[in-house]
Amino acid sequence: MPLTYFTPGPAQLYPTFESHLKTFVEGQLGSISHRSQQYRDLHKFTVDQLRILLNVPDSHAILFLGSASEIWERILFSCVELESFHLVNGSFSTKFCDYSSALNKYAHHLEKPMGEGFAANEIQVPEYAELICVTHNETSSGVQMPVAEIHKLKQKNPDKLIAVDMVSSAPYPDFDYNLIDTAFFSVQKAFGLPAGLGVWIVSEKCLKKAESIKKQYSIGAHNDLPTLWKNALNNETPATPNVMLIYLLGKIAEDFNRIGVKTIRKETEQKAEALYKFVEKTGGFTSFVKEKANRSQTVVVVNTETPSADIIKNIKSKGMVIGSGYGKFKDSQLRIANFPATSIEQTDALIHELGKL
C-alpha cells in the first residue's frame, strides 16, 4: 500500500509522474544529445508551459540549474556588486543571507522571529543595497509574505532589484513579473517531482547588472548569468542539463495548465482553509503563525501539545506521512505540505485521522 506524503519536500509525487516517466524511458530521451533539435524542442516546450503557467513575460528568461540553493548564489553573483538586503524570518531566508556574506558581499538584513512575517510599510531598505531578497514562503516556519506586500515593496523601491524565493509555493503566488526582477523554485515541492532541478526566472535588467558587475568583479564561472542567457536564447544550457527533470517538469506544467492555474490556486486555498480550520478548533493543536495574512497556503505549520514524533508515527500507520518541525521545533511542531499532488479527498482523510488522535 503506497504512502501519501504530506511532507514539505521532497514531497508527494504528482499523480501523472509515473506515466510521464514511462514516456521518457520508452522514448530513450535519457540518451539524446543536449545539442540536438530534439533536445531544443523539449527544452522550449518546458519553458513555454512554465511561461503560460506563471504568466512570465518575454523580458524574463526561464533557466534550469541544479537546485534553488545554487540559484541563491547565482542571483547574488549577478545582481549584487557590494551590498544586498534580506528579509530574514526562518532557516531558508537566513541561508540566502549567509550566502551573500560567503561571497564577501555586505548583507544587510531585517530579522523577525520564526513564525512572524513582514509587511511592506515596515521595511526600510538600506540606501546602498542593490538587491532586496524576499522569501515568499518560509518552508521552515510556514510564514508567507502576501503577494501584494511584495509588489508594494518593489513599488516603494523602484531603483532596487528584488529577488523572490518561491521554492515551496510556486505556482501558487500570482506575481506581476513587471514588479519582480527575479524569482526561483525547485521541482520537489509543489511540482511533485523528485529533487534535482532548480528553475530561475530572471529579467533582462538582472542580465545587464551582471554584465556591468563582471567588468570589475567575478560573477562566478559555472552557470554565470550571461552564459546561461545566451544558451537559453537557443533553448540550450551551457553544460549537459538534467534532461529527465526538464522533460518531466514540462509535462507536469502542461498538466497544470490543462487544469488551469486558477483552479489549482483555488484548490490550494480550499485545502489550506480546511487544515487551518481543523487546527484552530481542535484541542492539542494550534497554528504556529498567528497572523492570518502570513499563514502559508502551501506549508501549514502546527504546534502540538503531545510530542510530534508520536503523531507522525500514528499517522504513518494510517498510510500518511507528515513532516516534523524544523530545527529547534522538531519535536513540538508538525509541517503539513499542501501541494497540488495531494487532493482535497486526501487532505480530508488526513484531517479525519488527525481528529481521531
Added chain:
Amino acid sequence: MPLTYFTPGPAQLYPTFESHLKTFVEGQLGSISHRSQQYRDLHKFTVDQLRILLNVPDSHAILFLGSASEIWERILFSCVELESFHLVNGSFSTKFCDYSSALNKYAHHLEKPMGEGFAANEIQVPEYAELICVTHNETSSGVQMPVAEIHKLKQKNPDKLIAVDMVSSAPYPDFDYNLIDTAFFSVQKAFGLPAGLGVWIVSEKCLKKAESIKKQYSIGAHNDLPTLWKNALNNETPATPNVMLIYLLGKIAEDFNRIGVKTIRKETEQKAEALYKFVEKTGGFTSFVKEKANRSQTVVVVNTETPSADIIKNIKSKGMVIGSGYGKFKDSQLRIANFPATSIEQTDALIHELGKL
C-alpha cells in the same frame, strides 16, 4: 525498435537502468526526506559502492553535486588561492582553464592542438601554481593521458595539488588516490545514467587548503567544500540532493562491482581495440589521435573522408547512433563512445555496419 547509442554523453543507458528505476518508483524513494535515516542509508550505499569500484581510500570524500562543470568551479574555489595550471588540448580542458580566469585566478596553461596528448616529462609546472589540472580523457578529441603519466606528474610535483577530470572515462582509469588529490566525473557517460549528477572525489588535503583560503578569500557559497564535507560525514548533503540519481548510481556501481572492475576495464580495452583496428584497416577512415598511447579507450574519434553526417544518418537507419565531431570537426569526424552500456556484440554490429559503407 530501440536505438543503441554510441554517443559520448548523454549516452546509452545501462541495461539495468530501467529495473533500478522501477524499484525507485515503487519504493516511493522520490518522496523520502533527505534528513531521514532511510536517505542516509541510501547515500552511504552509493558512496560505499563507488569506494569499492574506484578503490578510493578514506582520506578522500565522495561528494554529490549537480554536474562536473559545477565541480570545476568548486575545485578552483577550494584549491586555488591565486594561481592554477592547466594542460589544455581540447574543448573541456579549455573550459576548466577559462573557469579559473572567470574566478579571477591566474590560469597558467600548456596548450597542444586537439588530437595531441601530454607526457609527464615535457611538463614544467610554474613555480607559483597551486593546482595542476589534468583532463584524463578529452571527450572533444578522444585523447587520453595515460594513468602512469598522471601519477608521474604528481610524483615530480609533490607539493602541488593535482585535479583529474575523468568525466568520460571513469571507472576505466585505475588511479592510485595516494597520488590524486581530487578527481571527478558525471553519470551520463560510462555509468549509463541520465544527466544531472556530478561526483567529486576529494582529499582531506584539499579540504585543509579550502579552509586556509577561506580566511582571506571567498570559496563560494553554494556547495563549498567545508560544508559539503561536514554533511558527507553524516551521509547527507547541504541542500536537497538528487536522490533519484544518487540511488541509481549506487545500484549501477553495485552491478559494476558484481561484474568486477577488472573485467569492465578489460572489456573496454577489447572493444576499443576492435574499433581502432577497424578504423586503421578501413579506407575512408583514420584515427584522429596518431600517438597510440594517447588514444582514448572510451571515446574513439575517427576522421572520415565522406561527410560524417551522411555516415551518421546511414548508421542510424540500422538502429545505431554515433556522435559527430566536436566544434570545427563536426562534419569531418565521428565520435564513438565505448562505455560499459554497449556490449562487445553491439560494438561488433556497429563495426559490421560501418564496414558495409
